[in-house]
Amino acid sequence: DGCVALGEFLSTHQVPCLEIVRLDWFSNPSLCSLCEGLSRGRVPPEVSMDLRLDADDGKFVFFPEIRRSRSEREKDLEVGMTRLNDVIRADKLAGLRKVGLALGELGYLQPPQAVGVAFGEALAHAEFLEEVEMNCPFD
Numbered sequence: 619d620g621c622v623a624l625g626e627f628l629s630t631h632q633v634p635c636l637e638i639v640r641l642d643w644f645s646n647p648s649l650c651s652l653c654e655g656l657s658r659g660r661v662p663p664e665v666s667m668d669l670r671l672d673a674d675d676g677k678f679v680f681f682p683e684i685r686r687s688r689s690e691r692e693k694d695l696e697v698g699m700t701r702l703n704d705v706i707r708a709d710k711l712a713g714l715r716k717v718g719l720a721l722g723e724l725g726y727l728q729p730p731q732a733v734g735v736a737f738g739e740a741l742a743h744a745e746f747l748e749e750v751e752m753n754c755p756f757d
Contacts, residue, residue, distance in 0.1 A: 621648045625655020629710060631662055639713070640668045645691070649698035653705045663712045663746055670718035670751075671702070699733050703740040714744045718751040 628639060639661070643649055649671070661667055673695070705711060741747060 619651055621651035622655040625652045626658045627655070628665075629656045629659030629661050631659065631665070636665055638666045638668075640670075642670045642672065644672050645695040645698050647694055647698075649694070650701045653698070653701035656705050656710050657708065660709065661711050661713045665713040666715045667711055667713040668716040668718075669711075669714065670720065671699075672720045696733050699737055703733070703736045706740040707743050709743065709745075712745065714747055716749040716751070717741065717744075717747065720753045 641652075643652060673691075706714065741750065
């Protein structure tokens with residue numbers, strides 16, 4: 619799908635002159651697809667990457683038949699953050715400079731505590747990380 623292709627494109631450094639990537643992504647199933655693509659290569663340290671993960675409040679879905687319940691969105695967040703943790707820990711985002719989590723703005727989706735702890739541990743592996751911005755209801 620398109621999210622896998624985007625992640626793969628970014629991680630295989632197909633545009634050598636690319637210097638900055640800013641991704642603002644919802645915590646929905648597309649995050650897992652993006653991470654799948656990112657895991658196929660490695661975003662090099664020369665590419666400065668900013669990643670912001672936003673809560674999916676379900677209001678941006680144009681087709682009512684695919685709107686997801688709060689529990690489904692929380693599960694999406696858990697699975698997506700777990701995949702993102704794996705990608706960061708595996709050093710696939712070497713250029714990661716800034717991470718933003720905005721999970722409390724749209725109804726306080728809350729990942730399980732273990733996922734939040736794993737996220738913090740994954741960020742410890744981000745060698746060039748300069749900034750972390752969080753608006754999260756972690757316990």
